[in-house]
Amino acid sequence: MAKTLVQEFTKGLWNELPPFRLVLGLCPTLGVTTTMENGLGMGVATTFVLICGNILVSLLRNIIPPKVRIACFIIVIASFVIIVELLMQAYTYPLFLQLGVFIPLIVVNCILLGRAEAFAYKNPVVPSIADGMGIGIGFTLSLGALGALRETFGKGTLTVWGDMSYNFMDVFPSFEPFAFLVKAPGAFVCLGLMLCLLNIMGKK
Amino acid sequence: MNEMIKMVVVLTVLSALSGGLLAAVRNGTKEQIEVQQLQFVKGPAIRGILAGAANDPISDRFNIADGETEKTFFVGKFDGQPNTVVFESLGKGGYGGDVGLMVGINTDTDKILGVAVTTHSETPGLGARAKDDPKFVGQFKGLLVTQNVKVTGDGGSINAISGATITSRAVCGGISEALSYYQKMKPQIAEQIKAFR
Numbered sequence: 001m002a003k004t005l006v007q008e009f010t011k012g013l014w015n016e017l018p019p020f021r022l023v024l025g026l027c028p029t030l031g032v033t034t035t036m037e038n039g040l041g042m043g044v045a046t047t048f049v050l051i052c053g054n055i056l057v058s059l060l061r062n063i064i065p066p067k068v069r070i071a072c073f074i075i076v077i078a079s080f081v082i083i084v085e086l087l088m089q090a091y092t093y094p095l096f097l098q099l100g101v102f103i104p105l106i107v108v109n110c111i112l113l114g115r116a117e118a119f120a121y122k123n124p125v126v127p128s129i130a131d132g133m134g135i136g137i138g139f140t141l142s143l144g145a146l147g148a149l150r151e152t153f154g155k156g157t158l159t160v161w162g163d164m165s166y167n168f169m170d171v172f173p174s175f176e177p178f179a180f181l182v183k184a185p186g187a188f189v190c191l192g193l194m195l196c197l198l199n200i201m202g203k204k
Numbered sequence: 205m206n207e208m209i210k211m212v213v214v215l216t217v218l219s220a221l222s223g224g225l226l227a228a229v230r231n232g233t234k235e236q237i238e239v240q241q242l243q244f245v246k247g248p249a250i251r252g253i254l255a256g257a258a259n260d261p262i263s264d265r266f267n268i269a270d271g272e273t274e275k276t277f278f279v280g281k282f283d284g285q286p287n288t289v290v291f292e293s294l295g296k297g298g299y300g301g302d303v304g305l306m307v308g309i310n311t312d313t314d315k316i317l318g319v320a321v322t323t324h325s326e327t328p329g330l331g332a333r334a335k336d337d338p339k340f341v342g343q344f345k346g347l348l349v350t351q352n353v354k355v356t357g358d359g360g361s362i363n364a365i366s367g368a369t370i371t372s373r374a375v376c377g378g379i380s381e382a383l384s385y386y387q388k389m390k391p392q393i394a395e396q397i398k399a400f401r
Contacts (some may be wrong), residue, residue, distance in 0.1 A: 060218075065211045072218055079222040083229050090236035093244045 012134025043140025
């Protein structure tokens with residue numbers, strides 16, 4: 001393999017940036033990014049499952065028979081998703097209430113299955129970790145950025161994490177938030193705008 | 205043939221390990237999850253029922269054991285007297301599983317002071333209105349503990365949420381159970397509540 005570890009890691013941050021380059025995992029991307037905090041929380045949960053799943057699939061890659069590999073991947077991924085769900089209930093309950101049904105839905109996020117199938121099943125453990133981290137962090141940043149965009153213009157606020165939040169209405173009292181951006185159609189519009197922006201930037 | 209056996213063995217072992225791991229994590233986080241639910245879901249529900257109480261109902265509480273099960277009772281003080289208890293009940297057979305309830309009863313008058321839905325997985329916009337719509341749970345207020353709590357379709361007096369009869373039935377069932385439990389345990393409750401005078 002000519003690719004170095006650094007390349008495996010950084011490809012997830014730009015060339016294969018999940019929601020914008022691969023256009024994968026759109027359900028949570030559109031569903032939870034109503035605030036920046038939700039987007040980041042979802043991203044962190046997904047990253048955890050992605051890294052753990054990649055490690056385990058990579059370790060077991062010589063044991064798992066090819067014919068039942070998808071079933072095995074799903075068992076591994078689903079187990080980690082339930083662990084994340086329980087941990088979130090135990091330690092970040094308000095975030096768990098916000099994300100609700102999207103946490104169990106990480107199981108069917110095609111990024112996870114995609115990385116297990118396309119990368120971890122064919123590569124040793126260390127590159128798999130790098131791949132999982134890269135893709136996961138890329139996904140987290142993308143969701144955070146989309147959440148920040150929608151929250152800033154849709155609500156006039158920005159909640160980075162916990163109590164770290166800003167209210168732009170204090171600074172610009174005449175600003176009327178575009179409530180439409182926080183609703184589902186607004187998610188598609190924002191996603192389209194960001195795809196467009198990244199495509200323009202990628203051409204140079 | 206050999207490959208077939210390998211497939212079965214690998215899948216079985218993997219599933220078993222996964223099950224064991226999840227059971228362990230669940231056991232490990234159970235207490236912490238209960239603490240969080242008390243703080244973020246049940247706590248506000250208890251405070252909502254006991255709005256205007258002179259004490260902190262979350263810290264003034266006692267446990268009563270009945271056979272194998274143990275219930276926690278939260279005490280509310282009104283007019284200087286500890287005369288209200290709030291405790292948990294479970295409405296079995298909701299549309300998306302069991303519906304968690306908090307029931308508050310005035311021990312002097314034996315009337316329901318208030319009811320709140322805590323944890324549930326009912327459909328948003330339909331069954332979830334049991335929690336979100338104060339009109340529905342408001343119907344239970346003032347009912348006597350000896351009364352039969354049923355939806356109108358079953359011969360009772362509670363108007364079911366339209367489109368969510370199953371949820372409404374589950375809530376009524378949970379409350380009936382709580383009321384009969386209260387009547388059964390009343391001597392112990394009266395004994396324990398004296399400590400909060």
